[in-house]
Amino acid sequence: MANQSSNQQGFKKSKFFKLFQDQLKDIYYAEKHLVSGLQKMKKATTSEKLGAAIEKHLQETEGHVERLEKVFSSIDTAARGKKCEAIEGLLEEGTEMVEDTKADTMVRDAGIIIACQKVEHYEIASYGSLVALAKKMGQDEIADQLHSILEEEKKTDALLTELAESEINEEALKE
Numbered sequence: 540m541a542n543q544s545s546n547q548q549g550f551k552k553s554k555f556f557k558l559f560q561d562q563l564k565d566i567y568y569a570e571k572h573l574v575s576g577l578q579k580m581k582k583a584t585t586s587e588k589l590g591a592a593i594e595k596h597l598q599e600t601e602g603h604v605e606r607l608e609k610v611f612s613s614i615d616t617a618a619r620g621k622k623c624e625a626i627e628g629l630l631e632e633g634t635e636m637v638e639d640t641k642a643d644t645m646v647r648d649a650g651i652i653i654a655c656q657k658v659e660h661y662e663i664a665s666y667g668s669l670v671a672l673a674k675k676m677g678q679d680e681i682a683d684q685l686h687s688i689l690e691e692e693k694k695t696d697a698l699l700t701e702l703a704e705s706e707i708n709e710e711a712l713k714e
Contacts, residue, residue: 559672560616563607566665568620570603573658576630580655583637586648589702593655596695603688610681629658645711652703659696666692 577600581593611618633654640647666689673682 555672556676559669559676560614561621562665562669562672563610563616564619564621565623566662566669567604567607567611567618568623569626569662569665570600570607571620572623572626572630573600574604576633576658577655579637580633580651583642584648584651585643585645586702586707589648589651589707592695592698592702593651596655599691599695603691606684606688610684613681614678625661626658629654629661632657644714645707646714648707649703649711652699652707656696656699659692659699662692663689663696 574597577593577597581590581597584590584593608618633651636650636654637647640650666685670682670685670689673679673685
């Protein structure tokens, strides 16, 4: 047992672990900032289905923040974000998309889907990498927690694609 404890302490001092922590702080910052970003996107939608999809993901995102806080706790690290320039840029792009399109149009909704999917793809890449790092460190429980978030991000991306392809893009084309 003492040997396992010393191995645990050694792993927490490794550069690989520091990389994991850094990436965890990055996605934590991103998720916290996405809460307000998603609220703005939802308010700007025309389609009830798109608004509902964003609302569902907003609730999931709030849950992601809580789950990430548990991951931080499990590695004895304070849950603090590190400024994520990527998410800042993606959120700014989403704001511009709304500002550059006419309210109450499907063209705006198509733009909102594009902006949201860019964010989803960033999150998918981030969580996929975190899962791989956690597995490599033998942190299977953490990997499982992060993988469940990853799967939710993938489902949201698929839902946004479905909404775009099944109705929103077609209606936007007619405007």
